[in-house]
Amino acid sequence: MTTLSQDRPKPGTTAATPLRTGAEYLRSLDDGRAVFVEGERVKDVTKHKAFRGAAQSIARLYDIAAAPENRELMTFTSPKTGGPVHRSYEIPRSHADLRARRLFSEKWAEATFGLMGRTPDHVAGFFTGYASVPEVFAKDGQKYADNVTAFYEKMRDEHLYVSYAIVPPQIDRSKPAHKQSDPALYAGVVKERDDGIVISGAQQLATGGVLSDWLHLSCIHPLQPGDENYANCLAVPINAPGLKLYPRRPFALRADNAFDYPLSSRFDETDNYVIFDNVFVPWEHVFIYRNIEISRAQWWNTTAHTLGNHQAQVRYVTKLRFMIGLAQRMNEMTGNIAAPPVQVMMGELAALVSIYEGMLLAQETAAPIKDGVLWPSPLILYSAMAMQSEFNGRMLEMIRELAGGAFITLPSSLADLENPETRADMERYQRSASTDARSRIALMRLLWDFLGSEFGSRHQQYEKFYGGASFLVKQNVNRNFDWKRAGALVDAALALPPLD
Ligand SMILES: Cc1cc2nc3c(=O)[nH]c(=O)nc-3n(C[C@H](O)[C@H](O)[C@H](O)COP(=O)(O)OP(=O)(O)OC[C@H]3O[C@@H](n4cnc5c(N)ncnc54)[C@H](O)[C@@H]3O)c2cc1C
Structure with missing residues (x-):
C-alpha cells in the first residue's frame, strides 16, 4: 500500500523548497528546451516575442501564490516538508477542501481573466487525483503506485508546472494506434531498457508546454488490444533530450502592440504538438506501462x-x-x-x-x-x-x-x-x-x-x-x-x- 505523505505527516523529514517566485520561474525556463517557431529553434522563450508576455503572466501567478498576504488562501502545509505548497495539490477529503481549491484557482483565473486554461493548477489536479487513489496504478505492481505518488509529491513540494499531451495525433483515425503506417507515429514505447523506457512518436496537444517544467504523456482515447505500446502514463522534463515542441502560430507574434492586442500579447498560452524522438524515461517517472486497462482506469477510477x-x-x-x-x-x-x-x-x-x-x-x-x-x-x-x-x-x-x-x-x-x-x-x-x-x-x-x-x-x-x-x-x-x-x-x- 502506498503511503501518502498527506495521510501520514512527517514534517521536517525533507527540506522545504521555498515558494517559487515569478522571477525564479522565468529564470528556470532558459534550460535548452527544444521549441521551434517559424522554422527556427527558440533560444530563450522568456525573451522571444511569441512567448514573453504569456511567460510573464504565469510568473505573476507564482508571485500571487507566494505573496505573504495570500498565504492562507493559496497554500497549505506540505505534510512531507512542513513548508507551504499550492492548494491545487491538496487532496480534497471534505467539501470545504474542494471549496478551498476553487478559491485558489479563482484567484489565479482572475489574474488572467480566465484566458489561460492550462495554468499550473490544471495538471496539478490530475496528479492530485492519481495520488488520491494510487491503488489503481498498483494493479501492475506496487512500484507504479509508489512512482506516481512520489512524482505528485515532487510536483507539490517543488511547485512545478506540468503540461500534458493525452490525445493521439489525427494522422489516420480510421485505424488503431498499432495499425498506423509506421508504429512510431503515435507516441509509444519503442525500447525497454533495464533503467527505463524509450518513447518515440507524436502526441497532441500540450497547451502551455513551452511555458512548463515537465510534460505528462498519457492517452485518454480508447485503446484496443494490440495498442499496448501506447498505453502508458509518464512524465519527462520539458528539456529532455529528444523532446520537441511545435507550437501552433503564436498570436503574440502578430500583436504589434499591447493596446491593439491587449489579450493576444499577454495571454497566448500556446498549444504544442509534441514530438518524442527517442526520449529516455527512467522507471521512476513511469506510472503506467503498456497496460490498456489501467490506462483507462486512470481517468475514470481516480479523481x-x-x-x-x-x-x-x-x-x-x-x-x-x-x-x-x-x-x-x-x-x-x-x-x-x-x-x-x-x-x-x-x-x-x-x-x-x-x-x-x-x-x-x-x-x-x-x-x-x-x-x-x-x-x-x-x-x-x-x-x-x-x-x-x-x-x-x-x-x-x-x-x-x-x-x-x-x-x-x-x-x-x-x-x-x-x-x-x-x-x-x-x-x-x-x-x-x-x-x-x-x-x-x-x-x-x-x-x-x-x-x-x-x-x-x-x-x-x-x-x-x-x-x-x-x-x-x-x-x-x-x-x-x-x-x-x-x-x-x-x-x-x-x-x-x-x-x-
Ligand atoms: C485549443 C485546444 C487546446 C487543447 N489543449 C490540450 C492539452 O493541453 N492537452 C491535451 O492532451 N489535449 C488538449 N486539447 C484536446 C485534444 O487535443 C483534442 O483536440 C480533443 O480531445 C478532441 O480530439 P480531436 O482533436 O482528436 O478531435 P476528434 O476526436 O477527431 O473529434 C473531432 C470531431 O470529429 C467527429 N468525430 C470524431 N470521432 C467520432 C466518433 N467516433 N463518432 C462521432 N463523431 C466523431 C466529432 O464531430 C468531433 O467533434 C486541446 C484542444 C484544443 C482545441
Whole structure:
C-alpha cells in the first residue's frame, strides 16, 4: 500500500523548497528546451516575442501564490516538508477542501481573466487525483503506485508546472494506434531498457508546454488490444533530450502592440504538438506501462479527470464573468444599455453565466466522499462541459449581435491616435457619449481580441475541445446520470391504480 505523505505527516523529514517566485520561474525556463517557431529553434522563450508576455503572466501567478498576504488562501502545509505548497495539490477529503481549491484557482483565473486554461493548477489536479487513489496504478505492481505518488509529491513540494499531451495525433483515425503506417507515429514505447523506457512518436496537444517544467504523456482515447505500446502514463522534463515542441502560430507574434492586442500579447498560452524522438524515461517517472486497462482506469477510477476539469470550470466561470462585463461596458458606451431589447439579451446572457456559476457550486455540494476521498460530482461537471461547446458559441453570437459595427469602425491602430495629422479626427469622432476616444477604442479592442481576433477564435475552439469532443463528454454524462430514479418515476406512473 502506498503511503501518502498527506495521510501520514512527517514534517521536517525533507527540506522545504521555498515558494517559487515569478522571477525564479522565468529564470528556470532558459534550460535548452527544444521549441521551434517559424522554422527556427527558440533560444530563450522568456525573451522571444511569441512567448514573453504569456511567460510573464504565469510568473505573476507564482508571485500571487507566494505573496505573504495570500498565504492562507493559496497554500497549505506540505505534510512531507512542513513548508507551504499550492492548494491545487491538496487532496480534497471534505467539501470545504474542494471549496478551498476553487478559491485558489479563482484567484489565479482572475489574474488572467480566465484566458489561460492550462495554468499550473490544471495538471496539478490530475496528479492530485492519481495520488488520491494510487491503488489503481498498483494493479501492475506496487512500484507504479509508489512512482506516481512520489512524482505528485515532487510536483507539490517543488511547485512545478506540468503540461500534458493525452490525445493521439489525427494522422489516420480510421485505424488503431498499432495499425498506423509506421508504429512510431503515435507516441509509444519503442525500447525497454533495464533503467527505463524509450518513447518515440507524436502526441497532441500540450497547451502551455513551452511555458512548463515537465510534460505528462498519457492517452485518454480508447485503446484496443494490440495498442499496448501506447498505453502508458509518464512524465519527462520539458528539456529532455529528444523532446520537441511545435507550437501552433503564436498570436503574440502578430500583436504589434499591447493596446491593439491587449489579450493576444499577454495571454497566448500556446498549444504544442509534441514530438518524442527517442526520449529516455527512467522507471521512476513511469506510472503506467503498456497496460490498456489501467490506462483507462486512470481517468475514470481516480479523481484525476474530475479534479483537473473542476479547475477548468473555475477558470471558465471567471472568463464568463469577464465576458459579460465587457458586453455591459460596450452597451454603456454605445448608449444602448437602457434599450429594452438589449436588456432582454443581457438578461439571457446573465442567465447562462449564472447557470455555469451554479453548476460550479453544485459540483462541490453534490460531491460524494468515497473511502475518505471527495469526488467532484462527475454528473454535474460533465453536464456543464457537454453543453459548453454549444452555449459558449451562443453567448459570443449574442455579443456580436449587440455590437453591430462597434469593432469594425475602429481606426487601424494606436498610431492613428498618435499621428498629429489624424489625432483630432480620432478624438472627435471615435469618442462615445460617456468616454473619450482612447477609452472607447481600448474597450472595443479588448472585446475584439476576446472574440474576434485569431486569439479569440482559438478560444472558441478551446472551449469546444479542451475536455474532449462533446460527443464523448455527453457519453460521460450518460454513464453518470441516475437513470434508475428517472425510470422509477415512469414505473410509478404506469402502476397508478385505475380511477374510480
Ligand atoms: C485549443 C485546444 C487546446 C487543447 N489543449 C490540450 C492539452 O493541453 N492537452 C491535451 O492532451 N489535449 C488538449 N486539447 C484536446 C485534444 O487535443 C483534442 O483536440 C480533443 O480531445 C478532441 O480530439 P480531436 O482533436 O482528436 O478531435 P476528434 O476526436 O477527431 O473529434 C473531432 C470531431 O470529429 C467527429 N468525430 C470524431 N470521432 C467520432 C466518433 N467516433 N463518432 C462521432 N463523431 C466523431 C466529432 O464531430 C468531433 O467533434 C486541446 C484542444 C484544443 C482545441
